[in-house]
Amino acid sequence: MSAAEERIYDNSDMDVSGRENDQTDQYLTFIMASEEYGVDILSVQEIRGWESVTPIPNAPSHVKGVINLRGTIVPIIDLRQRFGLDKVEYGPLTVVIVLKVATKKGARVMGIVVDAVSDVYSLAVDDMKSAPDLGDHVNTQYIKGLVNVNNKMVILLDINELLGADTIPDVSINAIKEIKDSQQ
Amino acid sequence: MSIDLSQFHQVFFEESFEGLQVMESSLLDLDCESVDSETINSIFRAAHSIKGSSSTFGFVDVAEFTHVLETLLDQVREGSRQLVPDLVDLLLQSVDCLRGMLTSLQAHEPVNTEQSTILIGVFHDILEGREPAASASESVSEVNPPPQDKPVAAAQSAAEDEVVTWHIRFVPDVNLLRTGNEPLRMFRELAEMGELEVHADVSKVPDLGGLNSEECHLCWDLYLSTTKSKSDIEEIFEWVVDESDITIAATAGLFGSTPVPAAEDDLDAPVKDVEAAVITAPGKEKPTEKQPAAKGGAQPVAGKSSESTSIRVSIEKIDSLVNLVGELVITQSMLGQLGTEFDMNKLQKLQEGLAQLEHNTRELQESVMRIRMLPISFTFNRFPRMVRDLSKQLGKKIELKLIGEQTELDKTVMEKIGDPLVHLVRNALDHGLESPKDRRDAGKPETGTIVLNAFHQGGNIMIEIIDDGRGLNREKILAKARANGVIGDDEVLNDDQIQELIFQPGFSTAEQVSDVSGRGVGMDVVRRNILELNGSIEVKSVEGEGSTFTIRLPLTLAILDGQLIDVGGQTFIIPLVSIVESLQPDMKLINHVAGGCDVFRLRNEYIPIIKLWEIFGVVPHSMDLSESLLVVVEVGNAKVALVVDDLLGQQQVVIKSMETNYKKVDGISGATILGDGTVSLILDITDLIHMAGVHQQSKNGLKLVSSKTRAA
Known part of the structure; x- marks a missing residue:
């Protein structure tokens, strides 16, 4: 593990002196199937508990439906199903992260269902490693990069790539595993 | 230092169009016998402010035209000119002409000055006391080359008009510029009157050190060769006359065609500009003797939608x-x-x-x-003019009554209802009302009446178009429908159904086509436009006594009357306006047609059944039709029956878009939020019918089935 890779900061000591000049971005991370994923915190609008949704007829299975977010109709996407992970029952701890996604047609507000919210990290851009080439069977377009936080890999997602497209590519759990294996 | 004036253009256009509207309605109100001075004043004010602002923005053509118009109006205002109906016609044509010019300016298109030049010519004739040609529209075509081409015109008119050279000594106040007056603009206006020479006197300009750029130390000697009167010149200085020292005196034609002496120093630069303006402004287009556009009802109102995006709120x-x-x-x-x-x-x-x-x-x-609500008078206002023009053209006597002009309506709805209304009124004028002779023969007063009535009813706005004309000829309609194959030979229709036929596509009885109506927009289009607004239209007619078209529109497009239904535990909403009836199906009346489509017999009609749960892929309470309910809906004459689990209730819902954050969902037109905060989806009936594969064509198929069944 290089020194550079260890320069990580969690939210408890965000204002690390002497680091202000370096370009750092803050990421909100969440847990899904015991993996930690991160999204740019600037795109996060709010975090909500799971509430029942109104299903959309003939929608793909990972689109759970729509909710009323203070008068706006917001679609909810199950990221587990989106990534081809096993479905879990939604409970009181299930979390919906409401994100603002930039698409070709302008900004859209969408919610993603995840297992739990984890932390907020300030990460230096330099520390980010781009995802390795994983061959044909993995689409790494939506992965902004990989980063090590306390010896744990965090997968940083490019939500604009992930949710912006109309057709949502299938991402299998094997792809995630392979990324992990190749990291270690 | 220059300010970008284009940022004010939008406001200018809005104000000018408003001014034109005022002018038009005041002109229509005018009674030539007893002229109300207040009405004349309001027309004058409108023309004056258009002139002022258009010259500020450098729309020379408009300013020039309004100036002539204003001169004429001024005489009427002072009582020195009698207002005759022909003059009113002419003024109305000028309003149209101005509107056309402004519309092209707004669209950044070159202004067609053809009509304005012709009109200016006519105005000049009138102003100079020449006998204006008998009727405005005729005269327009035979006017002399207009005096817009200044250099040419000046020379030409010299034979007839006395060209006087005026010497104007203009010594402005030091604060002239501070009060917002621009001498250059005045000179430009003067230059439009004739040949202008400007000599600036720079003797009083202080040294550069003591120069305050906001003060005006210049004074001018102007020599203007024009046919205009002194008062015309004075008018240009109207705004500054109090603070400045102005002397206007006639001189002999000293300066004939002498070129302006070379400018003494740089301060004369504005003068050069004036020169340039004189040369470039006129003659952009050679005036031609084309058939004038001003004839009859041909209004040069651009077809392009000039829907302004702003709204004036009190x-x-x-x-x-x-x-x-x-x-x-x-x-x-x-x-x-x-x-x-x-x-x-x-x-x-x-x-x-x-x-x-x-x-x-x-x-x-x-x-x-x-x-968002505006009084419907915004739409109604165009009708007095239209009726006036058309009644002349058709040789009918028509009285138009507007009732309920203050009824308020959503702006979007208003913009979209205009064209259908125009069509209906045109129809009423052309087909509905008889000629004065026919009316006399029928024992009716010669003057026909058309009433436009708007009022609120429940959450809707109702607009009635009532005429006391001949009414719908059912025999003719029926014969036409049979000939067109719209209905079968043996089908018997009741009166209402016959009247409904006029809304069928391509339905027009041959004699009805004229140049007034029958311009391609059929009643089917009218009906479709109204349906798009979630409204409806119906017609009641008594032969010989007249027809009444009733349009029902929602007050706003953002709210919809909905029927809440339950399909597989989910709540959906059907727009109430498309529901014909809801019923419990009698299994005996349901047939399973070979194609796999269930058909339900409702009285005389066979209606395809669409299972909502099948289309939406949900599990219904019961697959058995006898335990479900049928909701019969109608879109564009096609009826289908939707199978639902339960009817829940009716309520007004606010329409929210699904596309903002998601995408268009087949069979769904939008979403709404119910009282408990949950989201419910609104069904798109047209889409659903499409999805179910029940197309318009199948109507004929069903017709066949129906006649077979009947034969059996």
């Missing part, structure tokens, strides 16, 4: 909004305070607070909605 509406928001903030802080130290003793207070909040919210909602 200050009272805004004030009431501000008040309500203030109230809301107070209630919110009260509730907030209550919340921080709440105990059960304060429950009563909390309930009161919540009630107040609800009250505030509802009022706020209503006020916000009202901002």
Whole structure:
């Protein structure tokens, strides 16, 4: 593990002196199937508990439906199903992260269902490693990069790539595993 | 230093169009016998402000045209000119002409000055006391080359008009520029009157050190060769005459065609500009003797939608909004305070607070909605003019009555209802009302009446177009329908059904086509436009006594009357306007047609059944049709029956777009939020019919089935 890779900061000591000049971005991370994923915190609008949704007829299975977010109709996407992970029952701890996604047609507000919210990290851009080439069977377009936080890999997602497209590519759990294996 | 004037263009156009509207309606109100000075004044004011602002913005053509118009109006205002009907016609044509010019300016297109040049010519004739040609529209085609081409015109008119050279000594006040007056603009106007020479006197300009750029130390000697009178010249200096020293005196034609002496120094630069303006402004287009566009009802109103994106809201509406928001903030802080130290003793207070909040919210909602509301007179206003023109063209005597002009309507709805209304009124004029002779023969007064009536009914606005003409000829309609194959030979229709036929596509009885109506927009289009607005149209007619078209429109497009239904435990909404009826199906009346489509016999009709649960892929309470309900819906004459589990209730819903954050969903037109905060989807009936594969063509197929069954 290089020194550079260890320069990580969690939210408890965000204002690390002497680091202000370096370009750092803050990421909100969440847990899904015991993996930690991160999204740019600037795109996060709010975090909500799971509430029942109104299903959309003939929608793909990972689109759970729509909710009323203070008068706006917001679609909810199950990221587990989106990534081809096993479905879990939604409970009181299930979390919906409401994100603002930039698409070709302008900004859209969408919610993603995840297992739990984890932390907020300030990460230096330099520390980010781009995802390795994983061959044909993995689409790494939506992965902004990989980063090590306390010896744990965090997968940083490019939500604009992930949710912006109309057709949502299938991402299998094997792809995630392979990324992990190749990291270690 | 220059200000980008184009930022004010939009305001200018809006104001000018408003001014034109004022002019038009005032002109129509004018009674030539007894001229109301206030009406003339309002016409004059409108013309004057258009002139002023258009020259500020450098729209020379418009300014020039309005100037002539204004001169004429001024004489009428002073009582020195008698207002005759022909003159009113001419003025109305000028309004059209101006509107055309402004529309092209707004669209950044070159202005077609053809009509304006012709009209200017006519005005000049009138002004100079020449006998204006008998009728305006005729005269327009035979006018001399207009004096817009100044150099040419000046020379030409010299033979007839006395060209006087005026010497104008203009010594402005030091504060001339501070008061917002631009001498250059005045000179430009002068230059439009004839040949102008400008000599600037720079003797009083202080040294550069003592020069204040906001002060005006220049004075001018102007020599103007023109046919205009002294008062015309004085008028240009109207704004500055009080502060400045102006002497206007006639001189002999000293300066004939002498070129302006070379400018003495750089301060003469504006003068050069004036020169340039004289040369470039006129003659952009050679005036031709083409058939004038001003003839009859051909109004040069551009077909392009000039729908402005701004809206004028009265200050009272805004004030009431501000008040309500203030109230809301107070209630919110009260509730907030209550919340921080709440105990059960304060429950009563909390309930009161919540009630107040609800009250505030509802009022706020209503006020916000009202901002989008405009009185329907915005649409109705165009009809007096139209009726006037058409009645002349058709040789009919028509009285137009407008009732309920103050009825308010959503702006979007208003913009879209205009064209269908025009079509209906045209129809009533052309086909509905008889000629004076026919009316006399029928024992009716010669003057036909058309009434436009708007009023609120429930959550809807109703617009009635009533004429006392000949009414619909059912025999003719029926014969035509049979000939077209719209209905079968043996089908018997009741009166209402026959009247409905006129809304069928391609339905027009041959004799009806004329140049007034029958311009391609059929009644089917009228009906489709109205349906798109979630409205409906029906016709009642008594032969020989007249027809009444009734349009029903929702007050706003943002709210919809919905029927809540239950399909597989999910709540959907069907727009109430498309529901014909809801019923419990009698299994005996349901046939399974070979194609796999269930068909339900409702009285004389066979209606395809669409299973909503099948289309939406949900599990219904019961697959058995006998335990479900059928909702018969109609879109564009096609009826289908939707299978639903239950009917829940009716309510007004606010339409929210699904596309904002998601995408278009097949069979769904939008979403709404129910009272409990959950989202419910609104069905798109047209889409559903499409999805179910029941197309319009199948109607004929079903017709066949129906006649077979009947034969059997």
